[in-house]
Amino acid sequence: MKFRTRSIHVGNQRDLQTGAVVPPLYATSTFVQPAAGEFGEFDYSRTGNPTRKNLETTIASLESGTGALAFASGMAATHGAMMLLRSGDHVIAGTDIYGGTYRLLHKVCDQSGVTVSLADTTAIASLEKSLQPATKMIWLESPGNPLLSITDIQKCCQWAKSKNLLVAVDNTLATPVLTRPLELGADIVQHSATKYLGGHSDALGGLLVVRDSELLQRLHFLQNATGAVMSPWDAFLISRGIKTLELRMRQHCQNAAILAEFLDQHPRVQRVYYPGLDTHPQRSVAGQQMQGGFGGMLSFEVKGGFSQAKQVVDSTELFQLAVSLGAVESLIEHPASMSHASYDREDRLKYGINDSLIRLSVGIENIEDQQHDLSQALNR
């Protein structure tokens, strides 16, 4: 079965009891067991829940993994993966990553004695330089956030294998419609399912998908022991969202590509970051690694500084000012003060997140309406 057919059917078997075409939503904390010492497939919803399992089955298929685990949020999933590490271990993380991941690594994982170095994952030389004897894992995003840098995942994985490192890829921005990191050699795929997978800004969730079943068991042990599981209600909504994932992603990509070109030509815009633009430094890697589109996210710098950027984000009427991304409606935000405010200021500037940067999550509204809105906001 092809991608879209799997997104609708895999993990969504008809209900055997009633024939319901959509699997029922199991809002239950516990499950009645056959006898003392005997366990059914499910015993307690922290350990496993049928609605959550359906979603895990779907995403495992779409990401070409052997299994998946659904968490309460994207950050809970990232933390779930970080709990594989022990005191003394070292992580190399990308410089173009979500602010929350930066904060987790620098201000939470450090308390357990895990250290982190940030490196430009688009350059192997940069990874080499950050490598330590204690390095156990690489964490990267492609496209990065908010600068949309593209890491050559396959190349990165080949290098990491030679050093015996785990590679975890936050695939939130690409989604399995465009890129499937496990096929390129990654060990773990992480998603904030809150974004494109759910797609309607109405559910929070995180996912980890892996190839290796032992790794899956280890992660499941950690998830069950620490408890940050996805609610069945959110799992239901995210499963429902995944049924239109491919349709939505194609439209997000199409609209974002047009807006990227438009902004690139605009006299008030200093620079546009979009993997589909010829000026993007990793344009050719993006072309090979991303199938059929370059995603729905783009960032741009306006000429001037914070006040000019603020003027634009405050002036849009269709694009709404909010963090998060990946949903049907278009959002606009100012990374330095919003999504990436949890970076230390020096690091933010060092990694190119300056005060004139604006990030767009291009929704699936009519492209003319989107372009008109940006145009009027920039021309004010």
Add this chain to the structure above:
Amino acid sequence: MTNEQTPTPPGFSTTSIHAGEQREKPSHSITDPIVCASTYTFRDTQSVIDYIEQKQDRGEYGRYGNPNEWVVEKKIAALEQGEEAVVYSSGMASMVGLLMTLLNSGDEIIFFDECYHRSREFCNSHLARFGVRTRQVKTGDYAAMEAAINEKTKLLVSESPTNPHMSIVDLDRFATIGKRHGIPTLIDATLATPFNVRPLNHGVDLVMHSATKYMGGHNDLLAGAIVGSKNLLEPIRNLRGIMGAINSPHNLYLLERGLKTFELRMQRHNENGLAVARFLENHPRVEKVLYPGLESHPYHEIATETMSGFGGLVTFYVKDADWKETAAVVDATKIARIAPSLGGSETLIEQPLVMSYFQCTPEQRQSFGITDNMIRIACGLENTSDLVTDLDQALSSSSVTPSVSESAIK
């Protein structure tokens, strides 16, 4: 959109995502909250009086409406380019609510005869009990419809496309008959959706939808809607408040959510429907295909003139097959699931004879145009090639042995 600089109305997806929603919502959430309230509180007696005197537009009691319903009603009205919409707990609830409002004892209505069998049943078995007579004329016979009109006639009704024959009504002609005689017209446009055709723009007075189908789009809710002018809908809304067929806030939220991907889904349903119809038309085991997008369809011309696409529903006849051999084709599909309904992400397949007309006599079935070898497939959103491959293997593998045993079919 509120943007005064926009000269043109917003595009279809912009409307389906944003219309009817407040720009700034309670708690500033990006999505509408699900308001699970059976009743709505008043600050003081004066505000109750203001509400009764219609100085305040607000909720009173859950049976009269709820905030989730208001958003959906505004969205559907905007998509149909109608003044207002009234949403119900199911498509049939909206049909019944409308007929019970507009008709009095002694009145008559005229139906084009290809119609949803439960609509027909309600008219023949229940409206008749209240002294309302239903006249049925052959679908597409406008002269017969006009000839059936008398001073008692209060409503002209048709589906377009019809189910399962996929006949297309000339909406201008249909609306003109109503206008000439001063009789309101109703089109059940469930199979078309406002993405493919907007009957109000052709002069039709009322449009009905089973929003369970394409509007909800995920086979996970029931809903109905009627769209039309404020004047026509006011008594309909009032009776709904008395009869109580209101939808639940949870369901309405799912419907609102479904509408946000309406255009993308309809584009795909249209594509899949046409591709499957073309494939079936060229298959040696298929006698005939009914799909308005095919050149062979009797209403192809009017369909292409008035519709921008033809949806996901395709009806076909298996060549030289009895009902059991036809059932074997249905049973051999692997992606399509056997179920009534249509318009969701999952492809559904059914044999009308079995699913909807099993209890009828052969004569009744013949009069409704339901043959033993008829299959209806409601194409979902899956990859086109998977649907075609599935039907191909089902038609090939099922040719030998029937899959059903002896049965009490009439």
